Amino acid sequence: MLLAEALFHALKDRGAREVFGIPGDFALPYFKILEDSQILPLHTLSHEPGVGFAADAAGRFNSRLGIAAVTYGAGALNMVNPVAQAYVEKSPLVVISGAPGKLESMRGLGLHHQVKRIDSQYKIFEEITCAQIILDDAKTAPKLIADALDRCIEQSRPIYIEFPRDMVAVEVDPVPAFHPSCEDMEAARACAKEVLAHLNCAEKPCIMAGVEVRRFGLEEKLAELTHTLGIPVVTSFMARGILVDTEAPLIGTYLGLAGTEEVRKTVERSDGLLMLGVILSDTNFGVSKREIDMRSVVHAFDRDVHFAHHSYPNVPLEFLIEAMIEIASPLGDAKKLPAPTYPYGLKSDDSAIAPTDVACAVNDMFVKHGRMPIASDMGDCLFTAMDIENTALIAPGYYASMGPGVPAGLAIQATSGQRPLIMVGDGAFQMTGWELGNCRKYGWNPIVLLFNNKSWEMLRTFQPGPNYHDLDDWGFAAIAGPLGGKGVRVKTHAELIDALEAAQQDSSCFHLIEIMLERGEISQTLNRFVNAVKRLSVAK
Ligand SMILES: Cc1ncc(Cc2c([C@H](C)O)sc(CCOP(=O)(O)OP(=O)(O)O)c2C)c(N)n1
Ligand SMILES: [Mg+2]
Numbered sequence: 001m002l003l004a005e006a007l008f009h010a011l012k013d014r015g016a017r018e019v020f021g022i023p024g025d026f027a028l029p030y031f032k033i034l035e036d037s038q039i040l041p042l043h044t045l046s047h048e049p050g051v052g053f054a055a056d057a058a059g060r061f062n063s064r065l066g067i068a069a070v071t072y073g074a075g076a077l078n079m080v081n082p083v084a085q086a087y088v089e090k091s092p093l094v095v096i097s098g099a100p101g102k103l104e105s106m107r108g109l110g111l112h113h114q115v116k117r118i119d120s121q122y123k124i125f126e127e128i129t130c131a132q133i134i135l136d137d138a139k140t141a142p143k144l145i146a147d148a149l150d151r152c153i154e155q156s157r158p159i160y161i162e163f164p165r166d167m168v169a170v171e172v173d174p175v176p177a178f179h180p181s182c183e184d185m186e187a188a189r190a191c192a193k194e195v196l197a198h199l200n201c202a203e204k205p206c207i208m209a210g211v212e213v214r215r216f217g218l219e220e221k222l223a224e225l226t227h228t229l230g231i232p233v234v235t236s237f238m239a240r241g242i243l244v245d246t247e248a249p250l251i252g253t254y255l256g257l258a259g260t261e262e263v264r265k266t267v268e269r270s271d272g273l274l275m276l277g278v279i280l281s282d283t284n285f286g287v288s289k290r291e292i293d294m295r296s297v298v299h300a301f302d303r304d305v306h307f308a309h310h311s312y313p314n315v316p317l318e319f320l321i322e323a324m325i326e327i328a329s330p331l332g333d334a335k336k337l338p339a340p341t342y343p344y345g346l347k348s349d350d351s352a353i354a355p356t357d358v359a360c361a362v363n364d365m366f367v368k369h370g371r372m373p374i375a376s377d378m379g380d381c382l383f384t385a386m387d388i389e390n391t392a393l394i395a396p397g398y399y400a401s402m403g404p405g406v407p408a409g410l411a412i413q414a415t416s417g418q419r420p421l422i423m424v425g426d427g428a429f430q431m432t433g434w435e436l437g438n439c440r441k442y443g444w445n446p447i448v449l450l451f452n453n454k455s456w457e458m459l460r461t462f463q464p465g466p467n468y469h470d471l472d473d474w475g476f477a478a479i480a481g482p483l484g485g486k487g488v489r490v491k492t493h494a495e496l497i498d499a500l501e502a503a504q505q506d507s508s509c510f511h512l513i514e515i516m517l518e519r520g521e522i523s524q525t526l527n528r529f530v531n532a533v534k535r536l537s538v539a540k
Contacts, residue, residue, distance in 0.1 A: 001171070002033060002168065002169045003141055003168060003171075004037075004168040005037050006172050006175050007096070007161070007163075007175065008033075008039040009174065011149070013178070015064030016064060016067050017040070017415050018041045018067070018415060019040050019041070019042045019043070019069050020043050020067065020069070021096075022044055022048055022070055023071060023098075024071020024098060025165075026071045026072040026097075027165070030163055030165070040067070043414050044438075046434060046438060047434075048068075048070055048076075048079040049078065049079060049081060049082055049431070050403075050406070051407075052083055052085075052095075053085075053404040053407035053432065054068075054407040054410055054435075055067055056068075056083075056085065056091045056093045056404070056411075057394045057409075057411040057412060058411040058412075059086075059092045059093055060089075060091050061373070061416060064092070065092050065094050065153070066086075066411075067093075067094045067096065068093060069096045070098070072098050072099045073112070073114060075097065075098075076095065076097040079095070080128065081401055082404070084399065084401075085401045086128075087128045087129065087130075088279075089211065089396065089397070090156045090211055090279070091156065092152050092153060092156045092157070093159075094152060094158070094161065095158060097160070097163065098164075098165055099164045100118065101164050101167070129157065130157040132159065132161075133159075133160070133161055133162070135161065135163050135164065138171065141167075142173050142175045143176065145161070146179070154180065154303075156215040187312055187314070188315045188316075188319035189327075190312070191305050191323070192323035194307070195320070196327060198272055199331055202270065202271045202272020202296070203271055204266070204269060205271075205272035205274070206266050206267055207229070207232070208233075208235070208236055208254060208273060208276070209234070209235050209239055209277065210279060211238045211278075212277025213239060213242055213243075214239060214242045215277070216277070216318055219246060221322065221325065222246075222248060223243055223248040225321055225325050225328055226334075227247040227248060227249065228325070229328055230331060231332040232249060232251045232337050233251065234263055235250070235253045236275075237255055237397050238278075238398050240253045240386065240393050240395070241374070241391060241394075244391055250339075250340070251338055252340040255525065256287035257288070257289050257532035258383075258529035259386070260340075262338055264289060267292070268288060268292060269290075272296060273296065273297045273298070274297075274298045276317060277317050278299065278301060279398055280299070280301075286536075296308070300320055301317075303315065303317075342363050344363050345360070346360040346364055347493060348494040348497045348498075349493050352491065354523075355380055355517065355523035356387055357496070358515060361493070361497055363387075363388060364497070366388075372419060373416070373421070374388065374420065375406075375408035375409035375421075375423070376393060376395040376422075377428035377429075378400045378425075378428060379428055379457070381405070381424055381449070382396075382397070384451070394408045394411075402425075405424035405428055405429075406446075410435060410438065410439065413445075413446060414442065419445060421446070421447050422446050423449045424448065424449070424450055425451045425457070425458075426451065426455070426474065430471075430474070433448075436483050436484075436512070437483040439484055439485060439510045440509065444510065445485075445508065447503045447511050448513065450513065451515055452476060452515060453516075453518065453519050453521065454471045454519065455471055457469070457519060457520075457522060461530045470519075477514040479512075480510070480511075484509060485512055486512070487513075488502070489516060490515055496513070496515060500513065
């Protein structure tokens with residue numbers, strides 16, 4: 001078969017459901033085979049940052065591979081930021097970049113889209129991927145692809161595939177099937193025994209679930225384990241939106257001083273905290289009131305399990321949880337644990353809208369019409385989402401780049417068929433909101449909540465005063481129509497409630513609800529977060 005076909009079959013066999021991309025002359029040959037072969041559907045978008053964010057989100061949402069296909073130089077380097085975000089937020093993103101062919105690379109001319117050297121792009125991607133390959137040899141290509149894709153899956157981090165345009169149609173053998181690296185279940189059982197003994201000795205055991213639980217598709221298994229143990233479960237900020245509709249005794253999301261006192265005390269006062277797949281980042285732990293004493297913590301992450309003074313190497317999270325399920329017995333009574341609380345019952349009146357009112361209106365909408373998966377951008381919209389009842393959430397909670405909100409929402413619908421709710425600030429919408437113009441072509445119809453405070457408000461909260469936080473009023477609602485959707489600007493509770501209901505009643509296109517907010521009007525969660533950051537930075 002053709003090398004490009006072998007690559008696309010390997011991606012599909014390992015769970016990829018679609019490709020997001022923008023072609024270029026170095027990529028046209030493999031894009032043509034992608035379209036002709038129909039192995040995977042192609043969704044083209046308008047700007048490579050959107051391609052990267054969308055492909056990353058598809059992978060996160062399905063706990064499978066997300067695929068971004070671009071051209072050399074101008075395309076691939078335009079996507080560095082989203083790939084970096086996928087790397088640190090542990091997303092299984094596959095970057096395929098077209099590249100110059102062998103002969104043209106040897107002519108001694110500077111090629112268009114080339115930087116310093118032909119391999120400059122490869123070197124740049126070495127820094128933000130866990131594996132990099134160049135498909136320049138028909139004999140070695142199938143095995144190279146298999147090994148790189150297996151690394152992507154096992155590490156849940158991006159990989160880089162450089163595809164010279166003169167290689168796409170060479171005849172090759174099929175790519176070998178997924179071959180997990182050998183895991184030692186005995187080591188996992190020994191580790192599980194010690195973890196459960198650790199929890200058993202603790203007065204206040206607690207489990208924190210992190211992003212790896214979602215990335216490796218372990219939500220059901222973790223729910224089974226924690227339901228048996230009956231001890232409190234929290235999610236990290238990054239992992240908000242997992243364990244939805246499961247029997248896990250979930251008491252909320254840990255946000256340190258920015259979250260509820262109940263959750264904060266349960267985590268920070270625990271003498272037996274088990275962190276499963278949690279990224280030790282400032283956004284997950286930056287506003288802890290009390291440093292978490294890592295001597296009483298067991299931390300399973302990146303295929304290692306760390307105790308205070310020793311570790312178990314190469315114990316994948318899946319094996320640890322399986323081994324714990326084999327020997328788990330009740331340690332507490334889940335029925336006595338407090339469930340998270342959320343705001344409901346927004347009054348339909350002429351009051352101005354505050355961010356928390358948006359969460360309240362969304363919760364009311366979910367009660368009436370059913371929950372929707374959410375894609376949120378960085379900004380107060382993400383902190384507002386913490387007041388929305390637990391539902392699948394794709395958000396840049398660690399690397400914190402602006403821009404993923406709209407592309408990620410489109411990807412949720414492309415990969416799952418579910419109508420998403422997109423939450424995005426006006427600043428972030430200015431960056432990638434225009435990708436909504438691709439909805440009509442693909443029949444996507446997200447409901448978009450655009451928080452328009454005419455401001456980079458998060459920055460103003462950290463640094464009051466300068467005028468450069470002021471954004472102009474772009475009148476976004478009026479732009480929705482020409483882009484193929486419907487837009488409405490809302491200023492009161494009643495207008496917001498009506499706009500949400502109208503969007504629910506009309507699935508013919510995307511609905512852009514431009515929510516006008518006063519500058520300085522921020523969510524309670526963001527307010528607590530910023531105050532905590534200020535207080536902790538002064539205290540040190
Ligand atoms: C690509 C990119 N550029 C810059 C930033 C810095 C930054 C923030 C983070 C802290 O680094 S929050 C923020 C303002 C966001 O404005 P908007 O989308 O309107 O949301 P809101 O008004 O709710 O703040 C910026 C510019 C970023 N995170 N990502
Ligand atoms: Mg704003």
